[in-house]
Amino acid sequence: MATLxxxxxxxxMKSCLDKGxxxxxxxxxxxxxxxxxxxxxxxISPCLxxxxxxxxxxxxxxxxxxxxxxxxxxxxxxETSFETIIGLEVHCQLxxxxxxxxxxxxxxxxTPNTHICPVCMGHPGTLPVLNKEVVRLSTMMGxxxxxxxxxxxxxxRKQYFYPDLPKGYQVSQYDIPIAEHGHITxxxxxEFGGGKRTIGITRAxxxxxxxxxxxxxxxxxxxxxxxxxxxxxxxxxxDMRTGREAAEYAAExxxxxxxxxxxxxxxxxxxxxxxVNVSVRPFGQEEFGTKVEIKNMNSFSAxxxxxxxxxxxxxxxxxxxxxxxxxxxxxxxxxxxLKTESMRKKEGLADYRYFPEPDLGPVCLDEEYVEKIxxxxxxxxxxxxxTYEALGLSIPDVLxxxxxxxxxxxxxxxxxxxxxxKQAANWIKGDILGYLKAEKKxxxxxxxxxxxxxxxxxxxxxxxxSGKIGKELLPTLMEEGGSPKALVESKGxxxxxxTSELEAIIDETISSNPKQVEQYLGGKTKLKGFFVGAVMKxxxxxxxxxxxxxxxxxxxxxxx
Amino acid sequence: MTSNAMTVxxxxxxxxxxxxxxxxxGRGFSQRPCIRVSRPGRQSSVHFLTRAEGKxxxxxxxDIRKLAEMARLExxxxxxxxxxxxxxxxxxxxxxxxxxxxxxxxxxxxxxDASEGTTRAxxxxxxxxxxxxxxxxxxxGEFVVVPKVLNEGEQ
Numbered sequence: 001m002a003t004l005x006x007x008x009x010x011x012x013m014k015s016c017l018d019k020g021x022x023x024x025x026x027x028x029x030x031x032x033x034x035x036x037x038x039x040x041x042x043x044i045s046p047c048l049x050x051x052x053x054x055x056x057x058x059x060x061x062x063x064x065x066x067x068x069x070x071x072x073x074x075x076x077x078x079e080t081s082f083e084t085i086i087g088l089e090v091h092c093q094l095x096x097x098x099x100x101x102x103x104x105x106x107x108x109x110x111t112p113n114t115h116i117c118p119v120c121m122g123h124p125g126t127l128p129v130l131n132k133e134v135v136r137l138s139t140m141m142g143x144x145x146x147x148x149x150x151x152x153x154x155x156x157r158k159q160y161f162y163p164d165l166p167k168g169y170q171v172s173q174y175d176i177p178i179a180e181h182g183h184i185t186x187x188x189x190x191e192f193g194g195g196k197r198t199i200g201i202t203r204a205x206x207x208x209x210x211x212x213x214x215x216x217x218x219x220x221x222x223x224x225x226x227x228x229x230x231x232x233x234x235x236x237x238x239d240m241r242t243g244r245e246a247a248e249y250a251a252e253x254x255x256x257x258x259x260x261x262x263x264x265x266x267x268x269x270x271x272x273x274x275x276v277n278v279s280v281r282p283f284g285q286e287e288f289g290t291k292v293e294i295k296n297m298n299s300f301s302a303x304x305x306x307x308x309x310x311x312x313x314x315x316x317x318x319x320x321x322x323x324x325x326x327x328x329x330x331x332x333x334x335x336x337x338l339k340t341e342s343m344r345k346k347e348g349l350a351d352y353r354y355f356p357e358p359d360l361g362p363v364c365l366d367e368e369y370v371e372k373i374x375x376x377x378x379x380x381x382x383x384x385x386x387t388y389e390a391l392g393l394s395i396p397d398v399l400x401x402x403x404x405x406x407x408x409x410x411x412x413x414x415x416x417x418x419x420x421x422k423q424a425a426n427w428i429k430g431d432i433l434g435y436l437k438a439e440k441k442x443x444x445x446x447x448x449x450x451x452x453x454x455x456x457x458x459x460x461x462x463x464x465x466s467g468k469i470g471k472e473l474l475p476t477l478m479e480e481g482g483s484p485k486a487l488v489e490s491k492g493x494x495x496x497x498x499t500s501e502l503e504a505i506i507d508e509t510i511s512s513n514p515k516q517v518e519q520y521l522g523g524k525t526k527l528k529g530f531f532v533g534a535v536m537k538x539x540x541x542x543x544x545x546x547x548x549x550x551x552x553x554x555x556x557x558x559x560x
Numbered sequence: 561m562t563s564n565a566m567t568v569x570x571x572x573x574x575x576x577x578x579x580x581x582x583x584x585x586g587r588g589f590s591q592r593p594c595i596r597v598s599r600p601g602r603q604s605s606v607h608f609l610t611r612a613e614g615k616x617x618x619x620x621x622x623d624i625r626k627l628a629e630m631a632r633l634e635x636x637x638x639x640x641x642x643x644x645x646x647x648x649x650x651x652x653x654x655x656x657x658x659x660x661x662x663x664x665x666x667x668x669x670x671x672x673d674a675s676e677g678t679t680r681a682x683x684x685x686x687x688x689x690x691x692x693x694x695x696x697x698x699x700x701g702e703f704v705v706v707p708k709v710l711n712e713g714e715q
Contacts, residue, residue: 096682103685112702113694117687133682154669161632163706214703221703351630356669361678 082280082318084311085288086246087238088303090253091231092263093209093271094137100208100230101128101171101360108269112223120228122166127359134230135178135363137262138206140373141232142179144256144380145201151365153178155206155357160350164211164222172233174354177205178363185382186252189399192244199249200237206363207231212270226270232262238277238288243307247300250274255381259405267298274303278310280318289314293330294340306333310340384408397425400433406443407433413450419457427453431474439478447481448474456484464488465495466545497544499551502535505543506555509534521560528552621648 099106102119119126142149156174182201188194211227213220234253240246254265254272264271274297279289294310297303310331317325331340379387384402393401401411407428414424432453436442456477460470465488473487488494496502509531510517520527531552536543624643628635635643687693698705 098682098684103680103683104687105684113704114690114702115686116690116693118693121693123693129678129680131682132679135679159630163709213706215708218708220706220708221700222706223703353630358670361670 081282082311082315083283084241084307085238085279085281086240086243086307087277088236088240088246088249089275089277090234090236090250091209091273091275092141092234092253092257092265094134094230094232095261095263096131096133096137096230098131099228100131100134100206101228104228106229108271110225112225115225116227120166121224122168128171128357130360130363131230134206135365136373138178138204138232139365139370140260140377141234141257141262142182142204143370143374143377144260144262145179145182145184145204145234147179147182147201147204149179149365149370150176151367151370152176152362153205154362155360156354157357158207158352158354160352162210163220164213164224164227166211166224166227170208170210171357171360172207173205177203179204184249184252184256186245186248187385187395187399188245188248190396192248194395197239197245197248199239199245202235202237204232204234207233238279243304243311246276246307247304250303251300252381255403255405259381259384260378267300276303276307276310278307278314280311280314290326290328292326292328292340294333295330296332296334298335302333302335305338306340309333309338313340391421393421393425397429400429401425410443410450414453414457415450417451417454419454420461423457423461424453427457431471435474435478446478448478449481452477452481452484459484459488463495463497463544465493466541468545469493469495469541472541493542495544496539496542497547499547502539502543502547502551503555505535505538506531506548506551509538510555510559517556517559520556528556531556621651 093106096106098104099115099120102117104115104117104120107115119128139149153173153176155171157169158172158174159169161168179201180203182204183198184201186197186199188197207230209226209229209231211222211224213222215221236249240249254267257263257265257272266272267274276294276297277291278294279291281287281289292310292314294306297306314326317323330343332343333339334341381402385398388398388402389395400407402408411424411428414428415421432443432448436446456470456473459465460467465473469488473484473491473493476482476487477484496505513531513534516527516530520531532545532548535548535552536545621644624635624640624647695704
């Protein structure tokens with residue numbers, strides 16, 4: 001339902017008007033002013049909605065409408081005069097066996113402070129040695145993001161003090177990153193407007209992670225297992241305009257890293273972290289508004305919600321004439337209260353005193369190396385979507401099937417075994433994903449293979465079993481596997497399509513239900529369904545439904 | 561976080577051309593400092609700024625109080641007033657370097673040219689003596705206890 005927010009300057013009152021609710025103005029008589037039905041997406045002055053001419057005159061006389069905003073409760077506030085500028089920074093932990101600069105394992109979830117050594121603990125006299133796999137995965141990701149991959153790049157020291165940073169500096173890449181000037185294409189789901197968007201990638205660079213801090217009342221606790229784990233930081237251009245687009249961009253980055261095997265992209269485990277930069281500016285204005293950074297979002301929907309909240313907060317301040325209060329700062333998203341909250345405001349920008357890391361040489365890639373990685377790169381989600389679209393599937397189907405690497409691999413398997421595209425898509429989208437969701441499993445954990453599903457679909461297509469029987473067989477196949485054909489035979493579920501056999505059952509049904517026959521002949525033609533149902537039941541669900549429909553109709557007509 | 565930090569400004573390098581001298585092919589990638597890493601229009605992270613007239617070419621004297629805070633060093637007011645002119649002299653002296661014409665020279669980022677074999681395979685190895693590198697005090701179970709410092713870190 002549309003909500004109309006009206007800012008009334010002269011009485012300093014802000015009110016939200018629901019459809020049809022009366023508004024009382026302070027100081028006015030007791031008679032409330034009635035606002036008529038509000039249309040969605042309308043930015044109409046409430047004055048025009050007042051029913052009577054005299055009421056409109058009173059309104060115009062006393063109040064100045066400063067701003068009308070029509071808000072959709074489901075989507076972000078659609079500001080008629082503000083544009084939102086959003087950029088994302090995504091940190092992905094790379095899928096390497098060891099840390100970036102030492103041989104400690106980079107495995108997640110171990111006992112705290114067990115995967116450490118003098119190098120990652122920053123002990124004096126130690127030297128970093130670069131992990132080859134870090135370069136390979138970063139190069140691959142740079143190519144996947146359509147970036148210019150620098151044939152020569154270097155590491156720099158980013159210096160600051162913090163308890164989770166053993167060396168007092170983070171080894172990162174400052175002015176010459178491994179990848180720059182890329183872009184990705186994001187496909188919005190139909191319920192969010194649909195269509196493709198191209199989002200620019202400013203840069204992607206290699207760096208190392210810091211330890212993990214947890215805060216107690218009077219102190220903090222550090223686990224250095226994570227210190228030195230390799231990260232790829234991907235910075236987008238400020239090309240996104242809504243929270244939804246930003247969430248979809250983050251989802252696409254996750255899809256890419258998972259399809260390529262570059263990272264787990266697990267936001268809850270911390271192997272993928274997103275920071276958002278949001279600012280607003282009036283439409284038509286060239287310069288950007290003040291940028292606010294938001295951290296601490298654990299899911300894609302949290303990203304969308306945090307951005308929507310922050311946009312509301314900023315436009316609210318600007319509308320109230322308090323635009324100066326929007327400061328260049330970092331805010332934390334609070335999932336409980338659904339608000340962004342300020343951290344202590346920093347005075348000025350941080351000075352990291354970057355200088356080139358003297359303990360590491362430049363990273364030089366030759367053309368053969370880059371080409372080899374490009375050739376060996378797995379299929380990208382966007383390429384997968386194109387392939388599926390070309391098969392004739394609808395966009396919603398394409399988005400579901402190409403969302404997850406395991407599901408799309410399974411779908412490819414089913415097609416390779418010869419199944420019909422649309423049937424396979426429907427089975428996976430519907431019954432299979434439904435089962436996996438209910439059982440909280442993923443496709444790798446069930447016994448059903450692509451070939452099995454193809455066989456099942458073939459049995460339905462050639463009439464051996466009905467679709468309904470197929471659905472009944474699915475859980476067994478999921479849990480135990482095996483051949484669908486053998487299962488059908490062992491359970492005796494082969495569909496009855498023999499006319500004489502069906503007629504026998506129908507005759508029996510008709511003769512044992514004389515009352516319903518009488519009612520049917522008397523005019524209750526709807527009772528045909530009763531007969532069909534009874535026949536199906538009598539055959540143990542095995543009768544060919546279409547044939548039953550036709551034969552029952554024939555028999556009943558013959559009786560008339 | 562992409563940096564909007566300002567590095568210590570020394571002398572600016574203008575118009576450096578990219579010079580990618582041959583790097584070893586067929587080796588995948590190497591750690592040799594074989595490539596000059598500057599590009600046109602790009603300042604490397606250590607760069608020099610020519611000083612305004614009125615002073616011999618040199619660099620801005622550092623703000624000692626600010627530097628000390630960033631380096632976590634305690635300095636008294638006397639030390640600041642004592643050190644400022646001395647440091648100014650030192651930075652001015654370094655500033656003499658800006659008289660050199662370095663337009664065609666890439667910055668020397670490392671002391672040595674020989675840095676072969678400074679990459680390693682992605683194979684894990686456990687460091688056996690981890691207890692020797694963890695503090696014996698300031699522990700809480702397996703965790704290390706540190707002072708609670710909020711809002712000053714990054715990432």
